[in-house]
Amino acid sequence: MQWEPVIGLEIHVQLATKSKIFSGAANRFGAAANTQACAVDLGLPGALPVTNEAVLRMAVKFGLAVDATIAKRSVFARKNYFYPDLPKGYQISQYELPIVHDGRIRIELRDGAVKEVGITRAHLEEDAGKSMHEDFPGFTGIDLNRAGTPLIEIVSEPDMRAAGEAVAYMKKIHSLVRYLEISDGNMQEGSFRCDANVSIRPKGETKLGTRTETKNINSFRFVEQAINYEIHRQIAVVEAGNEVFQETLLFDPVKNETRPMRSKEEANDYRYFPDPDLPPVVIDNAYIETIRAQLPELPEQKRRRFMDDFGLSEYDSSYLTASKDTADYFETAVAATKGEAKLIANWIMSELSAALNRDNIDINVARVTAEMLAGLVNRIADNTVSNKIARQVFGAMWRGEGSADDIIEKQGLKQVTDTGEIEKSVDEVIAESGAQLEQYRNAPPEKQGKLVGYFVGQVMKKSRGKANPKQVNQLLSAKLKNLGRG
Ligand code: ADP
Numbered sequence: 001m002q003w004e005p006v007i008g009l010e011i012h013v014q015l016a017t018k019s020k021i022f023s024g025a026a027n028r029f030g031a032a033a034n035t036q037a038c039a040v041d042l043g044l045p046g047a048l049p050v051t052n053e054a055v056l057r058m059a060v061k062f063g064l065a066v067d068a069t070i071a072k073r074s075v076f077a078r079k080n081y082f083y084p085d086l087p088k089g090y091q092i093s094q095y096e097l098p099i100v101h102d103g104r105i106r107i108e109l110r111d112g113a114v115k116e117v118g119i120t121r122a123h124l125e126e127d128a129g130k131s132m133h134e135d136f137p138g139f140t141g142i143d144l145n146r147a148g149t150p151l152i153e154i155v156s157e158p159d160m161r162a163a164g165e166a167v168a169y170m171k172k173i174h175s176l177v178r179y180l181e182i183s184d185g186n187m188q189e190g191s192f193r194c195d196a197n198v199s200i201r202p203k204g205e206t207k208l209g210t211r212t213e214t215k216n217i218n219s220f221r222f223v224e225q226a227i228n229y230e231i232h233r234q235i236a237v238v239e240a241g242n243e244v245f246q247e248t249l250l251f252d253p254v255k256n257e258t259r260p261m262r263s264k265e266e267a268n269d270y271r272y273f274p275d276p277d278l279p280p281v282v283i284d285n286a287y288i289e290t291i292r293a294q295l296p297e298l299p300e301q302k303r304r305r306f307m308d309d310f311g312l313s314e315y316d317s318s319y320l321t322a323s324k325d326t327a328d329y330f331e332t333a334v335a336a337t338k339g340e341a342k343l344i345a346n347w348i349m350s351e352l353s354a355a356l357n358r359d360n361i362d363i364n365v366a367r368v369t370a371e372m373l374a375g376l377v378n379r380i381a382d383n384t385v386s387n388k389i390a391r392q393v394f395g396a397m398w399r400g401e402g403s404a405d406d407i408i409e410k411q412g413l414k415q416v417t418d419t420g421e422i423e424k425s426v427d428e429v430i431a432e433s434g435a436q437l438e439q440y441r442n443a444p445p446e447k448q449g450k451l452v453g454y455f456v457g458q459v460m461k462k463s464r465g466k467a468n469p470k471q472v473n474q475l476l477s478a479k480l481k482n483l484g485r486g
């Protein structure tokens with residue numbers, strides 16, 4: 001039997017507002033416990049919520065960017081449940097009437113294919129507080145700083161068919177909220193996390209299978225692992241003649257497995273009803289159009305512009321615009337050169353990205369800044385250093401040894417372009433390489449080209465990589481040709 005996985009994601013994005021969604025308390029990560037929760041966040045009797053207009057603007061921005069319908073009227077509802085970090089006994093969310101619905105987003109798959117994923121809805125809600133199990137043996141600490149933090153929950157259609165597609169979708173949404181500047185997207189701090197819904201069905205079947213929901217995954221790698229684990233687990237369950245049980249799971253990245261958290265609750269367990277303390281959100285066209293006019297350049301537009309303005313390939317442009325930070329880095333660097341867009345692009349995609357991966361850091365805190373990379377590329381463009389030496393300079397910049405110019409100066413890495421000096425090395429190498437010269441002389445002409453490589457290597461070694469490789473090649477080829485005849 002061939003099985004088809006079906007995946008839908010619910011992504012929770014913390015909105016980067018100054019204050020909370022329904023109170024004036026600060027919305028900032030990392031403050032001392034319980035110093036950023038006011039009477040509203042604590043759920044004290046009589047304290048009344050007031051909607052923060054900034055969250056509406058952010059939700060509309062998001063909706064417009066995913067080509068969704070913006071609801072002219074949406075309603076906050078109470079989702080009732082008990083948890084120690086939810087003092088009110090309910091979470092304010094949106095249920096029947098979310099602010100954004102019926103959108104779509106295009107994702108690029110690893111094989112280059114493009115796929116559209118439907119966005120069912122995106123609704124606003126408040127986050128709950130945090131239970132702390134670690135610092136208090138035998139007790140649970142409650143930190144209510146996070147209570148009332150604004151979230152937008154983005155619910156996809158069950159349109160994904162493989163873990164890789166789900167990751168591509170999640171990355172696309174992550175990039176988009178950063179572009180829109182509605183969230184910092186910080187996954188370590190929980191600003192961007194997702195629930196993965198997974199089911200399987202026989203290939204060709206159109207009905208959906210029973211799904212499980214793995215909660216609160218906060219890294220792209222874990223999403224991929226959790227979904228793959230779930231797909232294999234469900235196939236094994238069904239193939240053993242059993243049924244998949246609809247439940248809520250937690251992913252354990254250490255053991256790389258999911259495990260049950262609770263049986264799946266139904267919507268009616270929550271006794272949703274419109275929050276009587278909050279008026280419906282009513283939005284008119286003028287409001288939407290004002291926001292539309294202020295939308296920043298989105299990834300797709302930027303990609304086009306990079307191709308048109310910088311003459312980059314589609315591949316390079318896609319790579320550079322996949323994240324706003326990378327695109328900004330690229331543009332800052334190019335602006336500090338004489339239009340060396342292609343060289344800057346190449347350095348970002350090769351040396352820089354390798355260094356970032358190796359040290360596992362983000363481009364916006366790269367140890368070689370855009371200005372520093374531009375400084376290096378300027379020295380390549382004006383022939384001060386070869387590409388090979390430039391890689392050495394890059395390594396030194398990465399280690400914090402200074403700017404490209406400093407390093408080239410201090411380490412004496414300036415390329416030798418003085419023909420007389422290069423010729424001297426060439427002559428020395430030829431004189432020292434009797435055996436190779438003999439070989440060269442006896443080789444048929446079509447093999448001689450390859451043998452020149454040995455001499456080039458020796459000359460470059462002699463000059464500690466500093467001789468201009470083009471000149472070395474030209475000089476050697478000419479001299480050897482003469483000697484070869486003799
Ligand atoms: P809930 O809030 O109870 O989790 P939703 O209706 O909001 O329920 O659906 C949550 C997510 O589950 C959506 O992203 C949806 O695409 C996905 N989903 C629904 N049914 C399935 C299924 N059978 N297999 C995989 N994903 C599913």
Ligand code: MG
Nearest residue numbers: 010195197213
């Ligand atoms: Mg859910």
